[in-house]
Amino acid sequence: MASMALPLSRSDVDAIEVELDALRAEVAGDLGARDAQHIHRMIRLAKLSAIAGRTLLMVGIDPLSWGVGVTALATAKILENMEIGHNVMHGQYDWMNDPALCSQTYEWDIVCDGNQWRHSHNIVHHTHTNIVGRDRDVGYGFLRVSEAQLWRPHHLFQPAVGALLALLFQWGVGLHDLELDEWLRGNRSGAEVRARLKPFLRKAARQVFKDYVLFPVLALGNAPRVLAGNLAANLVRNVWSYVVIFCGHFPDGVRTYTVDETHDETRGDWYVRQISSSCNIEGGPVLHVLSGHLSHQIEHHLFPDLPASRYPEIAPRVRALCARYELAYSTGTLWGQFATVVRRIVRLALPVAARRAFA
């Protein structure tokens, strides 16, 4: 969807670049013990929550302890995937010089292989955000989320496919870098796909073994209860991360770009594209942490390698900058934003023409 605002002048874009670079340098220069404490606290919280959840599932016999156990384990997985894994792998804590928090070696608790995530997300998505044909996160290769994407008959099923993806989200994330859609269209050789399949299968096998063999076996007679609990925790994490992530770039109000438009981009143009491509979610500190601070998707896309807990602090300044340059700063409640995403997925399932916005 095209933006309604007037295009910015070159001097405005240059000024935005200078301001945002200065903001970045200011935060980067202020990083210290507080940020280290935050990530260490999150890691502790995730570990303790996982231990509590797995213990309750293993030793309990009643439905209440099962429910609490599932909640604790799902919380642990959500914290590890979103506030810890995603952010550490972005390099947000590389400055700490701690090998356990090194972006290039961290491996997260999900079926997606860390190296494949670093490629598909950090490089492809964050560099080419919302450029149709470059950013594979625009519909992940099978959903139509922008009028700029060509309609194909399989899009008719996308409301159901989208709902299924919510339940199986970690598998979608895991398969994303295999680019199976490109292979189906004949743009990838079988050998290339097989090479990418190997790390995916290795990681997925370990994850499946852990949640559906190792811990159930350790629980002896309680094995079915643990297996069901682990399945439920994975489902909760899947649905939650799906909702948060779909609110990042698919709600109404974001715009997509063409390859030509972004040909001679400056750093300032890139900043502007990140702002117009991303949507925030309003809420309190608990929502921010449970979303891995993707509730501040705009700030995250401007500064993907600054510690995420800093985003709420700089958000008012980014928002003020957007107001000054009449740049849309898209934000809303979680369910308000998600409702526009669902509406869009349903609407774009049909071969609607590009709307009057292009007129």
Place this chain on the structure above:
Amino acid sequence: MMTPGDVAGRAVAAARRVLASPWLRPLNDADALDGLLALANPLWSVGALRAEVVRVIDETPDARTFVLRPNWRWEGFVAGQHVCVDVEIDGVRHQRTYTLSSRPGEPTIAVTVKRQPGGRVSNFLHDAVRPGHVLGLSRASGSFVLPDPLPARLLMLSAGSGITPIMSILRDLHARRRPTDVVLVHSCRTPEDAIFRHELAAHARDWPCLRLAFVFTGETGRLDRERLVRLVPDWAERTSLLCGPAPFMAMVRGVWREAGVEGRLRWESFTGPVAADPPGVGTTATVTVTCAHSGVVFEAARDRSLLVEAEHTGLRPRHGCRMGICHTCLCRKVSGTVENLVTGAVSSESDTMIQICISAARSDLTLAL
């Protein structure tokens, strides 16, 4: 034919491999267990070597000894060896190598640290570390140790804080009452700067094998060949151990080389924390970048990113966005100074991770490429 010992050894190795298998994650995640054990007691750990500071001793106005009680992972050391000490300062992990100054075989170990002007870690240790503080530690290593069998006559030469490994060796010899004739020539600015002065004097009194010769450069000038010959006439016949700042070591090694007896000299380069290069040091347009892994050496312009310069040489470092956001090009800077071309931040710390796509060299560099 395998002996029962071999069988047992193989069984233990196989069991270890199984226990460390990635298939058993998260049950065998030692880092995670250590993090949780540390909540109960910061010294407790299954895998990490840590030590608690139990005593801090002022040796001279700018040198302090930190007496440490290591946890169960400590495997002991040989006098003259060093350890890597790990501290967190403002959220950032820093590592420095310090020689152990205590003698082996005691329940505690000690490092003696001289305050370096502008030195981040030495100043932190002096200003912020008190008894109760827990530090990360590496296992002891180093080959600057007494030869075996022990020679009949020894000469030890040290300057400044280069006394620390020598002190460990002397304490070891003294405790074991070894009948070796030892001469220590120690050079420092003033008597007040002489670390361990009182303990050395006491040892010399009750242990006739030890003779001390102090050279106070603030009073009598630097040690040279002539002074050395006067102090220790039989220097060339002694097995000698040398540790101190670079100029001191260069002088001594020169004397030994000239006499053709360099084989009798053991030495340990003791540079302490690498002094920060001032930004913009030198005036040349290019600097020399050494790649520690590939052995490639190339010239890099000061105004271009290290990634671009490395690619010009024909290297193909890992990279992604080329604009500083994805961290794919993260690379360990072994030594030297770089400037972040986006933030202008200057990094002079050794062993630091840098993004080479947005870093330009500000001094000669060594990269782990």
